Amino acid sequence: MPTMNGTRLVLALATTAALLSGAPAAQAAPATAAGPAPRVLHAAPDGSGSTCSPGRPCSLDGARDAARTVHGRDVRVELADGTYTLSKPQELGAADSGRGGHTVTWTAAPGADPVLSGGRALTGWSENVDGTWTAKAPDGVTPRQLFVDGVRAVRARGDSCAAPVCDATKAGMTGARATGIADWARPTDAEAVIRVRWRNYHCRITAVSGDVMTFAQPCWTNSASGTDRTGPAWDTTTVDSSRYTKVSFFENARELLDQPGEFVWDSAARTVTYLPRRGENMRRAETVSPVTENLLVLDGAHDLRVTGIGFAYAAYLQPSTDEGYAGMQAGLTLTGATGPTDHAGRYYTKPAAALTVRGGRQVVVDHVAFTRLGGAGVVFEQGTQDSTLTRSRFTDLSSGAVYIGDTEPMPAAELAGARNTVSYNTIRRTGVEYTDAVGIWAGYEAETVIDHNTLDDLPYSGISVGWGWNQPEARTSVLRDNRVTNNRITNVMRVAYDQHDGGAVYTQGAQPGTVISGNYINRSAYGNTERDGNGIYLDEQSSHITVTRNVLTRVGYKWVSNWADYGIDNHATGNWTDTAAPALTGTGSTMTANRTGLDRLPAEALHVAATAGAGGRGPVEQLRPDLARAGTATQSSTDGTATADHATDGDTTTDTRTLAEPGAWWQVDLGDTRHVGQIEVWNNTSMTTADFDVQVATTADFSDATTLHVTGKALRPTLLDTDREARYVRIKLSGTGRVALAHVLIHP
Template sequence: MNTAIALALTLALPPATPAAAPAAPAPKVFHVAPDGRSAACNQVNPCSLETARDKVREALAGGMDRDVEVRLAGGVYRMAAPLVLDRRDSGPDGHTVTWTAAPGARPVLSGGVPITGWRQEGRLQVAPVPEGLSPRQLFVGGVRAVRARGGSCPAATCDATKTGMTGAVKSGVAGWADPANAEAVIKVRWRNYRCRIDRVDGDVITFVQPCWTNSASGTGRTGPAWDSTTVDSSRYSKVSFFENAAELLDEPGEFVFDRTARTVSYLPRPGERLDDVIAPATETLLRMEGASRVRIAGLGFEHAAYRQPDTAEGYAGTQGGLTLTGATGPEDHAGRFYTKPAAAVVVRGGRDVTVDGAAFARLGGAGVILEGGTKDSAVTGSAFTDLSSGAVYVGDTDPNPPAELRGERNTVARNTITWTGREFTDAVGVWAGYESGLRVDHNTLEKLPYSGVSVGWGWNQPVAQNPDMRDNRITGNRIVDAMMVAEDQHDGGAIYTQGPQPGTVISGNYLNRSAYGNTERDGNGVYLDEQSSHITVEGNVITRVGYKWISNWAGYGIDNLATGNWTDTTAPELSGRGSRQADNHTALERLPDAALAVAAAAGASPGPVEQLEPDLARTGSATQSATEGAAAAAGALDGSTVTDTRTTSAPGSWWQVDLGGPHRIGTVEIWNDASMTTADAELLVSATPDFAQATRVPLPGRALRPSVVAVDAEGRYVRIQRTGTGRIGLSAVMVHP
């Protein structure tokens, strides 16, 4: 056959079908059950968690060319010790080892111990506590009980010093049968301290060590040299409450643990059964040390403990849920040696580790910690609720660690975080230390006692001026009700940063109600604190913030840019060389469609967006009684909650706005000034300037930021007037239809 004929025949044939790629082999599957005792680890004869781990190790060591799955049947896995995975448990190259819920199952790893043997003693129910357990938390039918607590004790009575506290007699502590069961809870600005009483001698209360020394000044170990938030500082104002004394057990839902008798006493809520009472006992439920290509999917984690606060170490809070521990140590004003809380899941030195679709609830400490040089790892699609500490901790506090210990390219995304910091109220929702390439993306965070997302560390200390930290992205998060006023934590923000972070971007977030209703001007939307530099804040929606929508107060925070954001107030210009604001939409009365779209898209799933209310006072004219200094009456109508107006202290001092015509008035927002000068006043709404037929609403106590007053009246003139002697001091007054 000649060449031409052969070529023609070849072209006439249909093209050859390429050989199909070989199908990926099905994963090797091991089956686990709470009561599994078999060594087979199959669906009919499941095994325990530890047996499955060992079987996986054998399979991996023998060579594995496929993924591995460990499927957990539903039920509660009682964890007397953590399940530990290390390098031997890593997925082979190109493959993953997945620990996951069996289809349709809801497995829960629990560190809790049931409390049984209840007997009635008067109004109380009393039960023995197993040896080795010191209950700090108690969950009754899944609901958190409260350690019995009293009211606050002001500094005038409970006077804190470097060595202890006076006031045992007047506070009642001296009369308690066993004061050593109790601890003092003290909050100073952003810090939370919890130290157990050691003894009472007359009027003097002495606390366990090293907790009290680590909470007081003078050690050189308690943070920046300028810090004035120790228990013996001028900013200390009170013991927030003493707790865990039998004499304080007076409210349903409270309990006390008696260390000497080893009993727990509980005052039940109406109709409550005590057949499901759990106390957290085991600290960490899952620990990974150097593991790679491991995925945790769909598992529940409950009742993990946090033992340190119940020891002599106590809880000497520093910031973000970290504490100072140890009786001695290097002097370090940058916080390199602070201790993270215990967590249900700890990943140390991990590579390509994922925690996905997990549920963390009813924990005595934190949810997840990624530390010790963990890289390319993620916490995604998980739910965190009812945690004593924070939800997710990423990274460490050494600004320049060796390469293998740097945190890089980690992700916290699409998680739902609610009601964290239930006990340790200085904790945050998501905390990150010195990280690079971190993504905190499209999480929903709600009901937080302190800051929502905190990235960076080191304050303004020299050791922290050139850290391994850059290119972080905090994007698309929904943060609502951060810095909740009832928890009395101050000086934070919905999003908080520290340190130079070149390339870091904060964008597309919806931040609503941070420190809303506070009495102080220190709750922020985005807070670029302590040396925060080279950060872009762009396209965020920031509303109803107790102080500044953006704060960059420190001169050494340089080259920051805030642009294209939407907010209902104004803020001073950014401090720091090269920092600037450009093209922001401030002092808004209504959010435009573009802002509503950004807010609606934020978070792990769509959530409601709180539209701003029209302000009838914005175009009104303001007057006031005799003015103190240069604070003009119009300062309360300029759309800013930062500028002030202030009267003298003459009897019956007042401020008012003429709306220009009659209006139906629904509510009035009163934003106090920085010195909290407006107190014991009344709100008057009148159709005439003489207020002869005015609607009057009493305003007892201090006005907040803001006090929202329901009026529901017709009027043209709105007045705020002292009922006695004292100043009216306001940063804003908003009148809503």
Template sequence: MHTFRQVMLALAAATALAAPPAAASTAVAAGDVPARTLHAAPDGTGSACSEARPCSLTTARDTARETEGRDIRVELSGGTYALTEPLELGEADSGQDGHTVTWTAAPGAAPVLSGGRTVRGWRPGAGGTWTATVPDGVTPRQLFVNGVRATPARGDSCAASVCDATATGMTGAVSTGIAGWARPTDAEAVIKVRWRDYHCRIASVSGDLMTFAQPCWTNSSSGTGRTGPAWDTTTVDSSRYAKVAYFENAAELLDEPGEFVWDSDARTLTYLPRAGQDMRRARAVTPAVENLLVLDGAHDVRIEGVSLQYAAWQQPSTDEGYAGTQAGLTLTGTTGPVDHAGRYYTKPAAALTVRGGRRVVVDDVDFTRLGGAGAVLESGTQDSSVTRSTFTDLSSGALYVGDTDPQPAAALAGERNTVAHNTIRGTGVEFTDSVGIWAGYEAGLTVDHNTLDDLPYSGISVGWGWNQPEARESVLRDNKISNNRITDVMRVDAEQHDGGAIYTQGSQPGTVISGNYIDRSAYGNTERDGNGIYLDEQSSHITVTGNVITRVGYKWVSNWADYGIDNQATGNWTDTAAPALAGTGSTMTDNETGLDRLPAAALRTARQAGAEGHGEVEPLRPDLARTGTVTQSSTSGTAGAGRAVDGDTTTDSATLSEAGAWWQDDLGGSRHIGRIEVWNSAAMSTADFDVQLAGTADFTDAVTVHVTGKALRPTVLDVDTDARYVRIQRTGTGAVGLAQVLVHP
């Protein structure tokens, strides 16, 4: 077991290791050979790469190969470098004999490496739309107008009772109107099942039956032996499937400003502009080049101060589609080994890919407007880092570090990599099962002082393999997830479930999760499956210490599996009560739980977390409910009224199912009430109810707020009134079941 002092010493060492690097210096120590500086520009044509006559990127790369015995700096002038293929760097482009090759922005410049193609020749059409022909060889999955992402035209959801999915196809073509669409085979079905996201193109329509592109549909269905653990029931034909979230990319669905449609036969884009957009003058760009910068076997290379924009990801637009598995990885191919541990899943394409890198530094790079992920470090990349960079408006996740083989050859093992002081916001725009930072089987990984905000699913995910035999022995160990600021993740609108702000899998001896500030993970969800720190499956030998965790939809720390071993949670602060940790030898000690105010030490920790290190902390609000006298109309089993004010959102109060069932709290005197939070129970039993606030016990003076439909976790009501009594009452027949009721002044 780690002592608290040992943990904090390890944290201090990790923080020092992950400190942002100093800006590159051109100073030369006595006796050193000055660095050679090469100059590149978007319109560079020079052969000598001089400042007076800069060269192209590829000429600069080839010229650098001729230099020996000194550092090399390739300085990029400002402007857009329109790539038609990736810029590739390998062994020949690496720093030799202790030297470094640096690709960097010239002083004061803002270079952009772009994989986009400008769409020109827009002409007006019916209903305020505009249409343009797309250049040959480009399949426009995304469209950005004046830098703002457009949305593929999409319709409403279709319930499983109408759109019934099986392993061979789906009904509902008639009821949805798809049978009458002009080009249904350009449209996709988007389906979300628990933590998975699926995007498969319609292949044919016959009567009411739709079939879908292969192998996308087969890989999204059960029976392949390749879609995850045998107990997994999250395929499109499983009992967990509830609906098609929406169909998209059909002209018949184009009805909202900011939407577009791709017609693959006519090779046209049709767009309905947002207010103020004049397509005669607008700049419309679609991503076309899949990878912008690829380092394959490179070492001692720095990438600094550039922006990577408009990279494409081709796979989802092919018959492979997007058969999501978890965290933005997909199942591809028509055949493959039967494997339940996810060893053969496919990572998304990324603007920047590092394969087998050694001492590669990516610093102060801007990743934005991408059709896939930001950066991938894989195939045994070691001693490399991504620091001080920003990731915004990405279709998939920001960073993928490592691979899915639990026992790789030594040369393919990911070790001692660092992800620090980065800002990640608004990723997973298209593929909502992706995460902010994903790491597979890594050892000695440091994820420190990053800011992650506004993400559809989990924030940071480290580890892989669930509880499967293939994954029970792995190289996972000694990872540090520290001082990160993670807010507004597992967003309710994304409809992805069973994740957390920080998520782990696998046995990871020596791994420490510390000093992180987590606020609003799955807050307002409909299910009890959005966690703060989620030690999932066989997560073992992990220490969770000194974290601040507030406003989570379920547990602040979750370790549900009995085969999780020796996990320790100590010295954390949270506004919910402590759930028990499952697993052999797991303990919870010295945690401050059920708080309605954060103590000074917790506030310091929260403020210092994240890339900026001085972020705002959302204050907790005092809770009047916990000191009141609670009663209910009846009791189901042992679920007494007090369970709704015990600070624990994992235990429930419950009445019998009856007409006008109610739960009530007498605050002991008239108090000003500004806000009430109603947290539903595990069974989601509280629906169509009144929240009544009264000064008298007979409720003749009650102020009533009606809530239609099921209560969330939580339903938040701003009431701004004085009352002594708070009652939650069904308006019909049924039970009142509550995990928590908070009454804030």
């Protein structure tokens, strides 16, 4: 079996305490009476000895077997430096656990950076006349991801295809002729990638007949309506729903291979063809594809620690099968051709993870690096309790980083997840391929602690706790007493990925005693095209939740949202934010003592924001003074309710709106000539303000105006740098229509 040179990988995955400085010490092993020193066993990538000594290290299996023979003391299995290429998961169970108050630890040897890898090297690259390079895939390897010198390549993809052309139905889709797919050499290797609100679908084309494409089953059926298994009866986010607007792109066709860093897999020839980026030398490059799922599985293990080990190139095989990826929410998928009728998501499937803990007790995962994965990072499931994931790093994952718990609302006692902790971890650039995935997901869990984590650059929600939507199962479940505290969540709900209706912190279901506190949330759904990206989103039947002392800034829509009247007894108090939001809906819900509409964060808020996250003190984006809110706003006309001052009231949820008319305008008089450095234009709900001029002038007749033109629809926000002295700012349509705005900020 080919193996890769692990030098670059080991360097890239070095797990240094300095990266996550400021975190507390990892959970200590259970205290024991004075006794013999731990038995230390040694493993190495090329180990084969039977004594597991430094001179004759064991293989991983050999170290596992040797550890089972040790009684009456702690055990340390120390992994030497290098890459451990796995063709199957390394499994540890009850027999590999600590006994009699002792602990078994799998860890890096002093000074070593061991990496468990599910990758296989692709070698023998040859150059083609068009500048691409091709290599044969080893037997058993079906590349879905490719990493070149540690950098993720992209499956060759085309442009989006709007719904009128690529019309999706329960049976398939039109558009084969217009997109050129009808003429592709191998259309049956290609997939359609579709994003509808919070859902993401990847289904392979199985046939093209004329203009019609059909797709792999059950992927397509599970992505369409009519199965009675895809979620609540009211849901309209399937591929054939009214909310379907386009195919985001088709991918994996030779005809689409036109950008450096793209590759394509040919299943008939069993070849990968790649177009190198500038500076890449394919004769010397290390090219790796994930092949093996679930690198480490702890099944029924207890009193066991995993520390200082890297995980890389783990695969997620399901999306490349006929099951495909019928994403339902948060990275969970609907699988199987048949199944129980269910509207509460009880039978959805979690993604494959590099490290899986099933039914664990007192399991500690600490200082572990997860990178370049084809699926998720860590799963705690099937009744895992009293276990921790701390001070670990997740980056460049196709799916989400962490999944805690399951989707059964009332599990048997032995399958109920409880008292698990996820703390001081760093999560960046996850959900790269499956953009509906979240950073940290917890299902029906009790007393979960999600604390002092740093999450950044995610396509959808950051932290999600709870399940069940508005279904009866979500009203009474094991959900309770969860804590989402002191996390730093920035640049989530990224608009470029077209995933909507989420939040930096997202909840579902009644969960008495749950607290969301001390979090710093900045730029959630910032730059959004729709008014549905939230800071803290108490969705559906979220109930009995306290939201307190959070700092939320530059959020695309509401800083806190509880829109459903069947979400009850929620309380938001003592938070700081630069916008406002409607009162919480639902019986017994309250909003008190919140500091809203701020254009500067006070010292106490700055301290809360700076101390949130995994790294001690972190940067905080201070708000900028807003000149518009002290000015006088007017507009060319009004319908009587959406008045001009709604754009200067510090609230992104209220709108101005003129009548539809030629040259409609909105403007603000600052009262005196001031330096205007930048203008933010936030569009309203319907995004009706498009193709407009922003005029900046010192005179009321705008005779000395500087004019900036915006083509297309305004975002939330559209930013315009001006850098001039002015008293008046006007937003004026180029043609006929409405000016409709949620927010206009003018910064000196």
